[in-house]
Amino acid sequence: MELLYACCVGVLVSCGIFLLLRARTFPVVLGLTMLSYAVNLFLFASGRLVVNQAAVLGYSTSYSDPLPQALVLTAIVIGFAMTAFVVILAIRGRADLGHDHVHMAFPKLKKGNK
């Protein structure tokens, strides 16, 4: 089971990064979303994989590790806020620049104009 889980995390990371490296905003947002799935699963895994032992007192004899769960819970919500921010940034960029490239050409500094 552990091997399968680790494979899933690895695949999600790879797919996320591949999308992150695309040149347009929307695939980058998808990549970030996928990467955050991977990160959340990875963090969650630090509490190990146990079945039917939810950390609710009185429902079982031993419990899964609640600390990574608490951390991941807020990470999910914050991850959404960040995704939303990036999406809106992409929309704003499209509106202001007229395209959705992530590549920006810097105007070269003129010599002597320092």
Add this chain to the structure above:
Amino acid sequence: MSLLWVPLLSLIGSFVSAFSGKLSRNMSTLLCAAFPAFALAIVVYHGAAVLDGETLRFHIPWIPLLGINLSFRLDGLALLFCFMILGIGLLVILYARYYLSTKDSMPKFYAYLLLFMTAMLGIVMSNNIIQLWLFWELTSISSFLLISYWWHSSDARRGARMALTITGAGGLALLAGFVLLGHIVGSYDLDVILGQADLIKNHALYPVTLCLILLGAFTKSAQFPFHFWLPHAMAAPTPVSAYLHSATMVKAGIFLLARFYPALSGTELWFLLVALTGLATLLVGAYMALFKHDLKGLLAYSTISHLGLITLLLGLDTELATVAAIFHIINHATFKASLFMATGIIDHETGSRDMRKLNGLWQYLPYTATLAMVAAASMAGVPLLNGFLSKEMFFAETLHQQILGSMSWLIPVLATLAAAFSVAYSMRFIHDVFFNGEPIGLTKTPHEPPRYMRVPVEILVALCIIVGMFPHFAVDDILSVASQAVLGHRAPEFNLAIWHGLNLPLMMSVFAVAVGIFIYVQRKHLFQFQASLPDLDPKRGFLVGVKSLVNYAERISGALENGSLQRYVVLLLLVVVIFAGLPLFEMEKLVGNQGLTPIDPHNAIGATLLIIGALATVIWHRVRMVALLMISIVGLMVAVAFTRFSAPDLALTQLTVEVVTVVLLMLALFFLPHRTPKESSSIRLLRDVGVASSVGVIIGSICYAILTRPLNSISDFFVANAKTGGGGTNVVNVILVDFRGFDTLGEITVLGIAGLGIFKLLANLPLFMPASDGDGRPWARERHPMLLASISQTLLPLAILVTVYIFLRGHNLPGGGFIAGLVTAIAFILQYIAHGSNWIYERFNVNYRKIIASGIAIAFLTGVGSWAFDRPFLTSWFEYFDIPAVGKIELASAIAFDLGVYLTVVGATLMILASLGRLTASSHEKQEAN
């Protein structure tokens, strides 16, 4: 009044002055002067005790663990400097009132000046060397602001930048020196350090420490070869030069030498470094001063030369030399400040500082001319003036030192030569400006300045004469306590008298005056010689160095920063691959010794779906709608995984966030292209696949390595105390609202900030309104399907009920503020989708920003509430109550905190989606109107 008030008052004065723009010029001057005047009164009040030989201290622990404290001390040396800083500071404030024109901003000037004063007071009074360094850097920064006061002039900007670079670099060296010193002694306390002289001098690190500290002192005090910043700093307004470049800032380096004299001096290295640097500076300054046509340039080089003289004295191996150094600090401050002020008056009245134009001003400004001539005579070392006394002492001490062994006789000879040049440039200052024919090409006829502009000069010149004629009465006391502070023991007997008999020092003085007059008379030949020399100023080396550094930095940043996000990400990921990947190869075995659990069919199906979803997203990523559908499968499977592996709270959160995310991305697609063109070259694809798969392999391997090793967690504490300490059985929720409540407060604040950021980004958005989807099909006209509208409307109360249920049970069963907030948000978003935002707006007009604010406020106030019961921030409270008919219920403060979380989540989520949704609605309306 405690010592702390002395720097504090001038700091307060700086802030007050900054806001005195509405006041008249006189009022604003008065207000600004009140603070240092009061501080001076405090110093005078404490002065009596210090003159009796006491050292006053003030101490507040700040970071005791690191040995960093707020601590001040007032001994003889500090007292002397406080008098100079505050006294001359007050005169400069008065002078500047008349010097600055109505176009210059007085509040700004006074604010900077008092800030600088604070920094100087901090340096001289610090009893902790890290604190001393802090104030040291503050002088660099505030002097930068003062020099660049006329920021529109490029000279001022260049001069300020140069001064900041040199003194700032020296400051860094000083910090390193101080850290080493603290390392050697084991304390940053000045009291301790000054008492450990033997330990310091015998330590292996002593030479490095000494060099670093001297580097700091020499750069600040414009010692050769770092002196070139001072003439360029003359672009500052003249009151600034009178204050910074005669009495205070440049004396800070000298002060540092004097302050650490007991701890660092007495070694061969000290004598050689300090004395030779001083000697070189003395000669270069005196020689260069003669050739400057700018009055302030002449004074700047003269200051350099006098600073060299004081440094040389501190580097001589006799105790009386130290006394002479301190005496000359006082004398130089008085005559040089008055000369700068007189120069300012001349500049103010004639519009020029060029000595080739300024001639014969005696007939226009007889009064100012007299004052300036007295001060200049003091600078030249004419008897009956204070400059003469310290110069005689200087000559006497050069005769008594032994630092160059059998060649020690060189020092008195070179000192006499420098004195001759100093007579020559003083003569030039007097003769060239006030006599020597008529002025050439002046734009206005000069006349005497306003009465009170002369007062500061008069006071300083009077001091020159009083000290010069009655030295015993004027400076004996302060000089002996200051010398005692520098030497670390009682000062040797010294006799300040005008007449010591016909001795060798007097002969040297007479000789210097004679040679000086000769040099001045024959100056034409010298000027020609100087003009034929190539430019030997070390400034050129500095400029070339700075230029090549800038070019180098530009090349590097140009090479790294080309504007391509993809490139940055690839570079970062390569770093990850190297630093996270290499240790994996060093590990013996990836799999740990924890037994593996078998794969059951449910898990296998889930994992397969997840992998297929992820791959499908990548494969169809150019068809954006399809990619969105595929990625939602992944999100769903992640939620299922959480359910499977005993994390019901996570599953609920993931599920609800997934819904919100998909709605958000759908809305986003309205504004973005629906397809991604094929752009990446094959080689680019190969690179990306390579990078992505290597990172994936590394992360997956690490994950596998973690999963197969036994768990050693701190969570047992949380599980054991959730019920008894936090009053809830859902441990995850108790961690969120109680054990780690402070984290959660931070997180909802981030959420709120993200929401507000999005609100601002969407404001005034130049709308990009596509008339059709990517394939040219127009948008559907039928916007709000009847079926969805009526069902969603019926569902809303039900959804709210579910929300309340999830919220309330959250403390004991899966649920809580985050999940309840997301469910509420989804219920409302459904209404938006079904009815359109205008329909909602008419019925339910809520300001989401206020909801976010109230949510964070409730959570914060819940935390603050525990202060009322003398508990730390965010201590939770709970109690069980027995209510008849209802039964036993629990009330906990955590519920209020969770309510804050709930409101923030609802507010932020709805704000994000509703504002974006409203944009699509308004673009639709515009289309329909067309």
